[in-house]
Amino acid sequence: MKNKTKYCLGVMSGTSLDGLDIAYLKIDSQTSYQFEILKAVTIPYNPDWKNMLKNGFHISGEALTKLDADYGIYLGNTLKKFITENNIENLDFIASHGHTIYHNPSDNYTLQIGNGPYINTITGIKTICDFRTQDVALGGQGAPLVPIGDALLFSEYDYCLNLGGFSNISMNKNNQRIAFDICPVNIVMNHYVNSLDLEYDENGEIASKGNIDTTLLNELNSLPFYNDSKPKSLGYEFILETIFPIINKYNLEIKDILRTFVEHIAQQIAKKIASDSSKRMLITGGGAFNIFLIERLKEFTKTELIIPENSIIDYKEALVFALLGYLKDEEKNNCLKSVTGASKDHSSGIIYTS
Numbered sequence: 001m002k003n004k005t006k007y008c009l010g011v012m013s014g015t016s017l018d019g020l021d022i023a024y025l026k027i028d029s030q031t032s033y034q035f036e037i038l039k040a041v042t043i044p045y046n047p048d049w050k051n052m053l054k055n056g057f058h059i060s061g062e063a064l065t066k067l068d069a070d071y072g073i074y075l076g077n078t079l080k081k082f083i084t085e086n087n088i089e090n091l092d093f094i095a096s097h098g099h100t101i102y103h104n105p106s107d108n109y110t111l112q113i114g115n116g117p118y119i120n121t122i123t124g125i126k127t128i129c130d131f132r133t134q135d136v137a138l139g140g141q142g143a144p145l146v147p148i149g150d151a152l153l154f155s156e157y158d159y160c161l162n163l164g165g166f167s168n169i170s171m172n173k174n175n176q177r178i179a180f181d182i183c184p185v186n187i188v189m190n191h192y193v194n195s196l197d198l199e200y201d202e203n204g205e206i207a208s209k210g211n212i213d214t215t216l217l218n219e220l221n222s223l224p225f226y227n228d229s230k231p232k233s234l235g236y237e238f239i240l241e242t243i244f245p246i247i248n249k250y251n252l253e254i255k256d257i258l259r260t261f262v263e264h265i266a267q268q269i270a271k272k273i274a275s276d277s278s279k280r281m282l283i284t285g286g287g288a289f290n291i292f293l294i295e296r297l298k299e300f301t302k303t304e305l306i307i308p309e310n311s312i313i314d315y316k317e318a319l320v321f322a323l324l325g326y327l328k329d330e331e332k333n334n335c336l337k338s339v340t341g342a343s344k345d346h347s348s349g350i351i352y353t354s
């Protein structure tokens with residue numbers, strides 16, 4: 001493999017809507033892919049942006065087209081400021097995930113907004129974006145896409161689990177990388193905690209004081225998605241149409257909803273892995289900070305749970321989208337059919353230069 005060092009920004013807006021993750025990285029490929037996080041920051045969304053992105057699901061036509069452009073301009077300006085404030089001179093490209101509004105691969109569509117041409121025009125830097133559409137067009141789920149990074153950068157772990165808005169997992173099976181979304185996590189818990197005027201349930205403190213409602217737990221655990229065959233992925237549609245209506249029927253106190261949901265998450269994750277003390281699972285995403293959730297997960301599995309340093313917990317997804325950009329820039333495959341179910345491995349993303 002020829003060594004090509006590239007400096008890049010990986011940019012991710014996750015489903016929990018906590019903010020925009022930006023990582024300035026050096027990526028090398030020699031005998032293997034290697035990375036260094038040179039600088040990383042999460043820029044919290046102000047209440048207006050949070051509401052506009054949350055509301056994106058409920059608008060369409062001209063309003064959604066405008067939101068796509070406005071958000072592209074927001075990303076361009078935010079990234080330009082980051083580049084200037086950090087005196088970044090070496091920068092080969094920006095790889096930006098955008099923000100997911102719809103995700104319905106079984107009906108052949110997924111939408112990430114944050115128009116690439118605006119980012120490219122405002123920053124003057126080559127911009128690579130729209131990583132999911134081609135995979136859906138090839139019959140794939142278009143998600144999760146991070147598993148190629150698990151294979152190339154984190155292969156020492158038997159499992160890579162991310163606890164973000166949703167949880168997803170990747171692992172090797174029969175010499176192939178497989179992966180799938182498991183269940184919703186912070187997107188649901190944040191929603192209920194917001195009614196207490198809190199952003200999230202810090203360390204799972206509120207959940208830890210609640211009681212499990214076993215009828216709700218059983219109803220959640222019986223959802224057909226959990227027994228669907230892989231590949232499979234989840235979107236906000238599943239929350240609005242399935243999860244919220246079920247939970248809301250029960251009229252529970254917030255602490256009991258959280259307690260029950262934590263149990264649901266821990267049980268669903270444990271079902272997907274071997275309970276084997278010789279296996280190691282890397283845990284990233286904001287949920288890795290939820291001490292109570294991790295404690296409950298330990299209750300259901302003997303697999304060793306590894307919580308890495310904060311920069312990996314917080315920026316692994318931004319890092320891997322930069323790797324997807326790196327591979328696209330080299331015209332190499334960055335989406336695996338074994339993960340998404342697409343008809344072939346392929347090199348996804350659109351490159352904007354000006």
Ligand SMILES: Nc1ncnc2c1ncn2[C@@H]1O[C@H](COP(=O)(O)OP(=O)(O)OP(=O)(O)O)[C@@H](O)[C@H]1O
Nearest residue numbers: 014015016164165186200202203285286287289290
């Ligand atoms: N100390 C903590 N205790 C409990 N939960 C936490 C803590 N810190 C962060 N979180 C949760 O993690 C969330 C952010 O996680 P993350 O940034 O991984 O999500 P995301 O990138 O939006 O998700 P994804 O892209 O996987 O959908 C917060 O909204 C919060 O719910």
Ligand SMILES: CC(=O)N[C@H]1[C@@H]2OC[C@@H](O2)[C@@H](O)[C@@H]1O[C@H](C)C(=O)O
Nearest residue numbers: 015100103143144145146166181317
């Ligand atoms: C459509 C979409 O944006 N999916 C996200 C979401 O957030 C978590 C989970 O659902 C995962 O499938 C995916 O993101 C990660 C970064 C991925 O593609 O690997």
